[in-house]
Amino acid sequence: MTFDELAAKSREAWDAFEDSGRARILLGAGTCGKAAGADEILPEIKAVLKEHSIEAGIHEVGCIGMCYAEPLIELSRPGGQRVLYGGVSAGNVRKLVEDFFVKKEARADMAVAVTGATAVDGIPRLADLPSMKGQVRVALRNCGIIDPESIEHYIARGGYSGLKRALDMKPEEVIDEVKKSGLRGRGGAGFPTGLKWEFCRKNQADHRYLICNADEGDPGAFMDRSVVESDPHTVVEGMVIAAHAIGADLGYVYVRAEYPLAVDRLVKAIKQSEEAGFLGDRIMGKDFNFHLKIKMGAGAFVCGEETALIASIEGKRGMPNPRPPFPAQSGLFGKPTNINNVETFANVPVILEKGSAWYANYGTEKSRGTKTFALAGKIVRTGLIEVPLGITLREIIYEIGGGIPGGKAYKAVQTGGPSGGCIPAELLDMKVDYDTLAQAGSIMGSGGMVVMDEETCMVDIARYFLDFTRRESCGKCAPCRLGTRQMHLILERMTKGEGRPEDLDLLAEIGEAVRVGSLCGLGQTVPNPVMTTMKHFRGEYEEHVHKKQCRSFACGALVKYYITEERCIGCGACARACPVGAITGQPKKLYVIDQNTCTQCGSCLAACPAVAAAVYRTSGELTRYEPQKKKPAAGKAS
Amino acid sequence: MKLKMKGGNRPERDPVLEAIFVRYKAERSSLIPVLQEIQGALGYLPAPAMKAAAAYLRLPEAVVYGCATFYSQFFLTKQGKHNVKVCQGTACHVRGAGLILEAVKRKTGADAGETTEDGKFSVERVACFGSCALAPVVVVDSKVYGKMTPVRTEEIIGKIP
Helix, strand or coil: CCHHHHHHHHHHHHHHHHCCCCEEEEEECCHHHHHHHHHHHHHHHHHHHHHCCCCEEEEEECCCCCHHHCCCEEEECCCCCEEEECCCCCCCHHHHHHHHHHCCCCCCCCEEEECCCCCCCCCCEHHHCHHHHCCCCCCCCCCCCCCCCCHHHHHHCCCCHHHHHHHCCCHHHHHHHHHHHCCECCCCCCCEHHHHHHHHHHCCCCCCEEEEEECCCCCCCCHHHHHHHHCHHHHHHHHHHHHHHHCCCEEEEEECCCCHHHHHHHHHHHHHHHHCCCCECCHHHCCCCEEEEEEECCCCHHHHCHHHHHHHHCCCCCCCCCCCCCCCCCCHHHCCEEEEEHHHHHHHHHHHHHCHHHHHCCECCCCECEEEEEEEECCCCCEEEEEECCCEHHHHHHHHCCCCHHHCCEEEEEECHHHCEEEEHHHCCCECCHHHHHHCCCCCCCCEEEEEECCCCHHHHHHHHHHHHHHHCCCCCHHHHHHHHHHHHHHHHHHCCCCCCCHHHHHHHHHHHHHHHCCCHHHHHCCHHHHHHHHHCHHHHHHHHHHCCCCCCCCHHHCEEEECCCCCCCCCHHHHHCCCCCEEECCCCCEEECCCCCCCCCHHHHHCCCCCCCEEEEECCEEEECCCCCCCCCCCCC | CCCCECCCCCECCCHHHHHHHCCCCCCHHHHHHHHHHHHHHHCCCCHHHHHHHHHHHCCCHHHHHHHHHHCCCCCCCCCCCEEEEEECCHHHHHCCHHHHHHHHHHHHCCCCCCECCCCCEEEEEECCCCCHHHCCCEEECCEEECCCCHHHHHHHHHHCC
């Protein structure tokens, strides 16, 4: 089959899928969607459709990025109404499907947005949602829209036409096109992609290798998982284009074992791509062979580092090696090797399809294009977004992310994972691009953004990251192996109220030693979370050391929980919630927390009804009562 | 551990292991996939299996052991009937993952990296599942539970037969 025939066939399949004359149900079935309950919803939907003899196509799609509203389903009625619903569960989906298809009600109460062409009263259009407005989706262009297991859907939306164009160009021309687009490595360091490809191509060898780094290890980042799960073909196509550009004949996708669904979808995509002639020998009839294999990671964060990843594929312990030689000179099995991240590859097909000028339109002068970010932590709309680089942090967190839940105050956003830093409120209007983030002491990283509010303790966060890096340090360089352990011990004693006055200087000194004395990116960036929090939140460190006080009430050892007699209504909710049985009392009278048994878990605080708000906390000189909600006036309560 | 030797210097052939070995070239780069498959079949990496892998791949046993202990995915001891993974990613951490781990410890009696004496539960801490929107997350035998509280965690574990 020629490409044009395949494209025509794919368009037919896509038109049938998108046909507004048919009833259709789309179910968001990425890992998050499944975890939120998508798997339980599906049989319920099928049962309802059967009962009412409704003919509807049911399709699982990937993740549209609105994790906060998961599980999501999209319902389409013949005649055009097409609406996306959120917060669906096995309990409410029956009524929703009946209302939508049988009673023909739009159910604005559960609707997130209108996704079809027909407007529906009382429901905003998807593109008008505040969470979608600022977004430009390039790497995520197909996520949640196509069936990730259908190559036809991918082709119908422009897939593999970038490859077709690339194969009509000389490799050097492809490299030039990517260079002109300004695309930089989306895995974290931001090295210009085209330049990287050129270095690899210039090294003469009988074989060259191409590797896709899908070992997404940064805690708090899930964009690569989402892309591979929701649109695996974009990664495959990006890799074939790159292979043509650098002259590679074998490629590997190194993917985390913690992502079973991603592996599964990738296996299917590779098989489909081989059958369609986009992978294998004589790709699209040209004199170009490229084969793709999957390698499963075995659980080591440091394998995100290029040389460690190569060692791991070779069957060794994932320990970094000194550079030079760079992988482009001597990488996998001693051959020139090019490694890019999932998101980098996901951008390549579009750059080739629409041209470098189109891509370079977005972003800033030195950081072109768009970047995906995973919003998590204390933020209203958690999820996956893609925005043009150069947008401000404030726009991301407050406009797209909807701000901080529960009326709490913003404290910091952590970018770049364990190698990144915490950015305080003063810098919220900072532009998000590679260079500005670096100036603030953080890094772009793979794009994880974990938002923290007034209840997050910055000393504890620094301790958390050092706990992570000390576990993940491969042990090769003594400064990293020993330094991370010492830094963690110091931070741990601070959070326990045993900090010493000299600890602050000591932390900075060890951090600097680890930075200069380590071979790879892991060790060199270890101090970032500590340095940025010490710089912007020094007061918190000093309070922990000098006053044995945690203003965020997050460090258990420095916090005590009490129940105030004036407010306690004797409902006993706290005693039932306490996992260690530390609360005793009599119903309708007073409950008391036994300080010797209490583990400061906060379950009582969460359980105490807001009308009472009788649980309060102390830390050092501070006391915090929760705001008391007024009882609803009698008769009005529903 | 004492191994039964047969004829030459090779440990007794185990049909389960042999079925895995035939699918891989006897070279270093096969080591991690081979160990992953052994663990998939046996649940962990018993010493005789690692020795057999070393013999098949013509690698020193120390190399195999070195690799098996480097990667956090490999277990050298028998795992419990149920596997409880508690996510300790950043998003989970700021939403109270530490308290969830405490709750798992209380309920099962096993700390992260341990297996209960009755062999019912193995508890693991995991850096991140990438389901950050559902933080804090607990995974019991590959079923993901999101938005956990200490109380719900104890309930879920208590319901496992």
